[in-house]
Amino acid sequence: MAVEITVGTMPERPAKSSRLRLTNGLRSGYICTMPSPVVTVRALSKRYGRTVAIADVSLDVFEGEIFGLIGPNGAGKTTTMECIQGSRHADGGTISVLGLDPRRDSTALRRRIGVQHQEAQLQKRIKVWEAVDLWASLYDRESVVDRDALLERLGLTAKRDSWFKNLSGGQKQRLFIALALIHQPELVFLDELTTGLDPQARRAIWELVRDIRARGATVFLTTHLMEEAERLCDRVAIIEHGRVIEMGTPMDLVAKHCPQRCVLYSTDEAEGERLHELRGEGDDFVTEVIHRIARDGTRVRGFRTEVPSLEDVFLKLTGRAIRD
Amino acid sequence: MLKGFLKLSWIEMKVFVREPMGVVASLLLPVVLFVIVARALRFSSGGSGIPVSRLPFNITILTSMLIVLGAVQSLVAIMAIYREGGILKRLRATPLSPVTILGSHVLVKLAFTLATMVLMIVAGKKVLPGAMPEHPVSFVAAVMLSTTSILSFGFVMASLVRSARFAQALGAAMTYVMLALSGVFIAVDHLPRWLQMVAYSLPTTHSVTLMRAIWSGESWGSQLATVGALGAIFAVCIGFSARWFRWE
Numbered sequence: 001m002a003v004e005i006t007v008g009t010m011p012e013r014p015a016k017s018s019r020l021r022l023t024n025g026l027r028s029g030y031i032c033t034m035p036s037p038v039v040t041v042r043a044l045s046k047r048y049g050r051t052v053a054i055a056d057v058s059l060d061v062f063e064g065e066i067f068g069l070i071g072p073n074g075a076g077k078t079t080t081m082e083c084i085q086g087s088r089h090a091d092g093g094t095i096s097v098l099g100l101d102p103r104r105d106s107t108a109l110r111r112r113i114g115v116q117h118q119e120a121q122l123q124k125r126i127k128v129w130e131a132v133d134l135w136a137s138l139y140d141r142e143s144v145v146d147r148d149a150l151l152e153r154l155g156l157t158a159k160r161d162s163w164f165k166n167l168s169g170g171q172k173q174r175l176f177i178a179l180a181l182i183h184q185p186e187l188v189f190l191d192e193l194t195t196g197l198d199p200q201a202r203r204a205i206w207e208l209v210r211d212i213r214a215r216g217a218t219v220f221l222t223t224h225l226m227e228e229a230e231r232l233c234d235r236v237a238i239i240e241h242g243r244v245i246e247m248g249t250p251m252d253l254v255a256k257h258c259p260q261r262c263v264l265y266s267t268d269e270a271e272g273e274r275l276h277e278l279r280g281e282g283d284d285f286v287t288e289v290i291h292r293i294a295r296d297g298t299r300v301r302g303f304r305t306e307v308p309s310l311e312d313v314f315l316k317l318t319g320r321a322i323r324d
Numbered sequence: 325m326l327k328g329f330l331k332l333s334w335i336e337m338k339v340f341v342r343e344p345m346g347v348v349a350s351l352l353l354p355v356v357l358f359v360i361v362a363r364a365l366r367f368s369s370g371g372s373g374i375p376v377s378r379l380p381f382n383i384t385i386l387t388s389m390l391i392v393l394g395a396v397q398s399l400v401a402i403m404a405i406y407r408e409g410g411i412l413k414r415l416r417a418t419p420l421s422p423v424t425i426l427g428s429h430v431l432v433k434l435a436f437t438l439a440t441m442v443l444m445i446v447a448g449k450k451v452l453p454g455a456m457p458e459h460p461v462s463f464v465a466a467v468m469l470s471t472t473s474i475l476s477f478g479f480v481m482a483s484l485v486r487s488a489r490f491a492q493a494l495g496a497a498m499t500y501v502m503l504a505l506s507g508v509f510i511a512v513d514h515l516p517r518w519l520q521m522v523a524y525s526l527p528t529t530h531s532v533t534l535m536r537a538i539w540s541g542e543s544w545g546s547q548l549a550t551v552g553a554l555g556a557i558f559a560v561c562i563g564f565s566a567r568w569f570r571w572e
Contacts, residue, residue: 085417087413087416087417087571107419110417110418110419111419113417115417117410117413117414117417119410120410120411120413120414121409121410121411121414122411122414123335123336123339123406123411124339125339125342125343126335126339130335130338133331134328134331134332134335135418137327137328137331138325138328138418138419138420139419163342176414179414
């Protein structure tokens with residue numbers, strides 16, 4: 001089988017609109033309606049003894065978006081999130097969440113945010129409805145949603161009388177989401193939400209997260225699953241060794257760091273099947289290849305494209321060495 | 325937050341009852357052991373009488389102390405398990421305060437201590453009538469006050485211990501120390517001076533003093549100093565626990 005490799009260069013893709021770019025747009029003098037930041041972090045730092053957990057982390061999370069903090073294990077994702085929630089003291093820097101200081105105004109803030117923790121548990125023998133009922137009793141009556149409707153929305157109605165210890169991993173996570181949403185929070189924190197879940201449960205939970213955004217809340221999540229970040233997040237920040245090394249929409253980051261596209265197609269030739277591999281850059285590269293094949297009247301047996309993903313960006317920026 | 329406190333207490337009570345071993349160990353075992361020992365005492369005295377007065381300790385006060393210390397051990401272990409399992413971390417993200425969480429567990433322990441005391445007195449009236457207090461309501465009130473103070477001492481341990489395994493070891497060690505120095509077996513005045521100071525800094529010593537006094541018919545008014553000591557220990561321990569409570 002012969003292989004043809006042609007490397008081409010396509011024109012740069014036009015800039016796509018995003019909240020990050022809108023920020024830049026404002027600085028350039030454009031008039032646009034930009035969501036206000038619900039989280040503002042500047043120069044955040046935290047040490048555990050001699051270990052630097054996070055250093056000089058700055059980021060904004062805007063109203064109504066799904067923002068993802070992504071990074072390898074031990075990169076500082078959870079520490080950053082916990083500092084923002086107010087459950088951990090930062091050593092330096094400033095944090096504003098919904099206009100509040102997470103440490104000074106922690107009680108007021110906890111009434112306005114919803115939190116799902118990585119690896120958190122509940123009492124083994126607490127029933128699903130009891131947990132929801134307890135959480136509902138902790139917030140103002142006016143802000144609490146209809147509990148039965150919430151369980152229905154999260155697919156837990158059939159499990160309402162089950163003990164927590166008898167729930168599957170996906171059901172437990174759905175229950176934690178229910179508890180995080182019981183008081184209609186303005187901002188929801190989700191820490192490694194789908195780690196350890198099977199693909200079906202993971203996709204079901206992604207739908208729930210999109211639903212949270214659709215209902216007007218802002219979502220701040222951490223994950224080390226790049227597919228999850230790419231499919232769910234409007235914007236991501238990549239954190240490595242406690243520092244934010246890149247931030248933007250998944251598409252923008254892919255375009256910036258891994259612009260190369262690859263088209264593979266096979267044709268019938270007299271000597272047998274022949275595989276063609278074309279490489280190029282830019283969103284229009286694939287279209288150009290298709291046009292060329294059509295123009296040449298080539299009879300194609302098989303065709304596929306290889307488009308870089310956020311995972312490629314992640315590996316390029318953080319390296320491929322195995323982490324603990 | 326009162327609603328949350330009561331709801332959490334009620335749920336903790338139900339969760340506790342759903343652990344069969346926990347109920348047996350805290351509610352039934354002390355009563356069963358008390359009845360067995362009481363029957364053995366009757367047997368040893370030929371069934372004609374109970375030589376309670378010849379015992380070197382008050383069996384009812386000793387059993388009461390064991391019930392209370394069992395509750396403390398249970399509290400310390402539950403807090404450590406909750407901490408290890410991330411349950412406290414999960415609760416931290418809500419408007420609940422550490423005092424509310426600890427308070428709900430105190431309420432649960434007080435309820436079960438009260439139930440166990442009532443069972444013991446009812447059973448004691450049958451099998452060991454000579455060893456029952458003349459004023460059971462007043463005596464139970466003294467036990468409940470003691471429980472509150474001793475539980476607050478347990479808070480300090482519960483607030484600080486990292487793991488369930490360490491909590492069990494620490495709880496057991498503290499139980500033995502508190503019981504040995506409480507005055508149930510040896511009068512505190514007979515201890516070396518430095519050990520007396522240790523004993524008087526522990527709530528169990530004041531608890532035994534209060535129980536003895538109420539048992540022998542003394543008025544609550546005569547025990548204001550002891551009640552004050554129990555209250556002071558409670559206040560100090562609560563303040564310390566709230567300040568140093570470890571969520572994870």
